[in-house]
Amino acid sequence: MASFTTLTSRVLPLLVNDIDTDQIIPARFLKAIDKLGLSEGLFYDWRYNADGSPKRDFILNKPEAKGAQILLAGDNFGCGSSREHAPWALMGFGFRAVISTSFADIFCNNALKNGLLPIIVSAQGHNELRELVENTPSAQLTIDLAAQTVKLPDGTSFQFPIDGFSKACLLNGVDELGYILRFEDNITAYETLHR
Amino acid sequence: MKPQTLFEKVWNEHIVAQEPESPAVLYIDLHLIHEVTSPQAFSGLRRRRLKVRRPDKTVATVDHSVPTRDVSLPIRDPLAAKQIAQLEENAREFGVRLYGMNSPRRGIVHVIGPELGLTQPGMTIVCGDSHTSTHGAFGALAFGIGTSEVEHVLATQCLLQRKPKTCEVRVDGKLSPGVTAKDVILALLANIGIGGGTGHVFEYTGSAIRALTMEQRMTICNMSIEGGARAGMIAPDDATFEFIAGKEFAPKDEAWDAALHRWKNLPSGEGAYYDKTIMLNASEIAPMITYGTNPGMGIPVTSNVPDPDRFTDASQKLALRKALEYMDLRPGQPLIGHPIDVVFIGSCTNSRISDLRLAASLLKDRKVAPNIRVLIVPGSQDVKIQSEAEGLDKIFKAAGAEWREAGCSMCIAMNGDELQPGQYAVSTSNRNFEGRQGKGGRTFLASPLTAAAAAITGTITDVRTLISTN
Numbered sequence A: 001m002a003s004f005t006t007l008t009s010r011v012l013p014l015l016v017n018d019i020d021t022d023q024i025i026p027a028r029f030l031k032a033i034d035k036l037g038l039s040e041g042l043f044y045d046w047r048y049n050a051d052g053s054p055k056r057d058f059i060l061n062k063p064e065a066k067g068a069q070i071l072l073a074g075d076n077f078g079c080g081s082s083r084e085h086a087p088w089a090l091m092g093f094g095f096r097a098v099i100s101t102s103f104a105d106i107f108c109n110n111a112l113k114n115g116l117l118p119i120i121v122s123a124q125g126h127n128e129l130r131e132l133v134e135n136t137p138s139a140q141l142t143i144d145l146a147a148q149t150v151k152l153p154d155g156t157s158f159q160f161p162i163d164g165f166s167k168a169c170l171l172n173g174v175d176e177l178g179y180i181l182r183f184e185d186n187i188t189a190y191e192t193l194h195r
Numbered sequence B: 001m002k003p004q005t006l007f008e009k010v011w012n013e014h015i016v017a018q019e020p021e022s023p024a025v026l027y028i029d030l031h032l033i034h035e036v037t038s039p040q041a042f043s044g045l046r047r048r049r050l051k052v053r054r055p056d057k058t059v060a061t062v063d064h065s066v067p068t069r070d071v072s073l074p075i076r077d078p079l080a081a082k083q084i085a086q087l088e089e090n091a092r093e094f095g096v097r098l099y100g101m102n103s104p105r106r107g108i109v110h111v112i113g114p115e116l117g118l119t120q121p122g123m124t125i126v127c128g129d130s131h132t133s134t135h136g137a138f139g140a141l142a143f144g145i146g147t148s149e150v151e152h153v154l155a156t157q158c159l160l161q162r163k164p165k166t167c168e169v170r171v172d173g174k175l176s177p178g179v180t181a182k183d184v185i186l187a188l189l190a191n192i193g194i195g196g197g198t199g200h201v202f203e204y205t206g207s208a209i210r211a212l213t214m215e216q217r218m219t220i221c222n223m224s225i226e227g228g229a230r231a232g233m234i235a236p237d238d239a240t241f242e243f244i245a246g247k248e249f250a251p252k253d254e255a256w257d258a259a260l261h262r263w264k265n266l267p268s269g270e271g272a273y274y275d276k277t278i279m280l281n282a283s284e285i286a287p288m289i290t291y292g293t294n295p296g297m298g299i300p301v302t303s304n305v306p307d308p309d310r311f312t313d314a315s316q317k318l319a320l321r322k323a324l325e326y327m328d329l330r331p332g333q334p335l336i337g338h339p340i341d342v343v344f345i346g347s348c349t350n351s352r353i354s355d356l357r358l359a360a361s362l363l364k365d366r367k368v369a370p371n372i373r374v375l376i377v378p379g380s381q382d383v384k385i386q387s388e389a390e391g392l393d394k395i396f397k398a399a400g401a402e403w404r405e406a407g408c409s410m411c412i413a414m415n416g417d418e419l420q421p422g423q424y425a426v427s428t429s430n431r432n433f434e435g436r437q438g439k440g441g442r443t444f445l446a447s448p449l450t451a452a453a454a455a456i457t458g459t460i461t462d463v464r465t466l467i468s469t470n
């Protein structure tokens, strides 16, 4: 897994609550047997008209989307299906962090395993960010994972929570399978006991 | 010792290791696999030169993208065919048991697990599929995982998990005629919203839950994830044991006695602590239907569509407006009498034999309304065989419905069974997200009874009006 330390980027607002993984990547794009090319399906039905032409007013189709690595989303992002294709597609598009007031559990787990940072902010912090991007669409945020801070262009910053284990994995690019494999003896002992 | 909940008992029993500040290494007793969320996990194993640690605890089937018409024909969608072929190859190479296209025991993964007796009380069960919560009906701790985690479990039979909180969902009282388990869970979701259970494991308790059959309990646990809950559980009891007894993979003879002894100790102790409690009164629940674009947007079928202006929260207002726009519904309009195009009876929520019997009880000697397409898709080939033995297929076909082979079908619209843009469906599945049943399609979630009623009238109907004239 790629490590995550700091990130400075513009923010794309997609301020809809309860964005489910069927919107992030519709099921018809799940027939892939690898992780490549999924970003083409990202928000497909919101991004394209029935004839396949892009919807001009959708945020991902606007010029400012190019190169943006942070998504600002509404509450309860990533609910619904467990498809890991959702973080794969987001990362394929270039996102490295999603900011919301809350995330669905499975999405959050999946994101962390791929180096996509879910950042939980308070409703107040969310409002401030919303105002910031509305007033200054080009505003850049700096995320510092070690310090657990998001810094705004005016120099103010706020903290975000993340559990220590996930943080260490992200900072060091450690993948969880490697961690579990270290417990080989415990697993064997467990299996012997519960035969 | 402090009394423990059902969840805590199962959780504690499965901890292999736990380092401070770290998630637990949790042992997994049963790993279910399907074609859509597993290919990248097997590729990962190959890349790392790892084996499947316990093929004997791993079971695969094909369900999401399988055709439900004539399965003797080759699969027309080349991508679906490739994905299915890939699972066949992975199963062969890694020695995993597969209920493939030609197996008479194949079906939706959450239908066949219990049917085969694989799902048992006290187990930890995972699958790369959020509706794994279904298996919690047996007192198992069962939840959906992502594909990276599928790889972890294949390689180690373990999963890293943070301990969730617990929430008791207590449903007391008696269900009224025409009201089903599906209505109970839709009422709960309307009550708590789709994020209401995040971070928690639900345990459903109370007299109304105890009175349910195993299949009804599965319907409820199935949609726990729709409330954001990690899992949903119901303490095992005699109904559970009776259901499992004699199934293919159920313990036999002495092993059965030992299992029964263990299982009987699983229910939560008197006075066990839950982080949260939610109460519902079963007798107040009416047949439910959703009007919006998430499963929490549900109302009694006789109610009117809510008005976004009644909400004070700006983002809620916006969400509701957006949903009504997608559904092309007006605030305050009644749903009863709203015309529909399609009825779908199927999915891991409501495709078991009792669901089909319910639908058949209403469709018997009646006709599907003109121009309404009705798709009835059994959850497994086993359910299909049983239905045909009981003559349900004849009732459906005589009424004018399509009778299909097992699969996920129009629940997820990956196999060509899909709504056309703008069409309205009453569906017994679990998700009404935008485009879930086909791009631009509009879904009303409801019970098999309400769905069958809509099939007969061609509009959204209060099934109780049809039952009383029966």
Ligand code: SF4
Pocket (backbone or CB within 6 Å): B063, B064, B108, B109, B110, B129, B131, B347, B348, B349, B407, B408, B411, B412, B429, B430
């Ligand atoms: S029936 Fe629907 S919800 Fe159930 S496993 Fe299949 S696609 Fe998922």
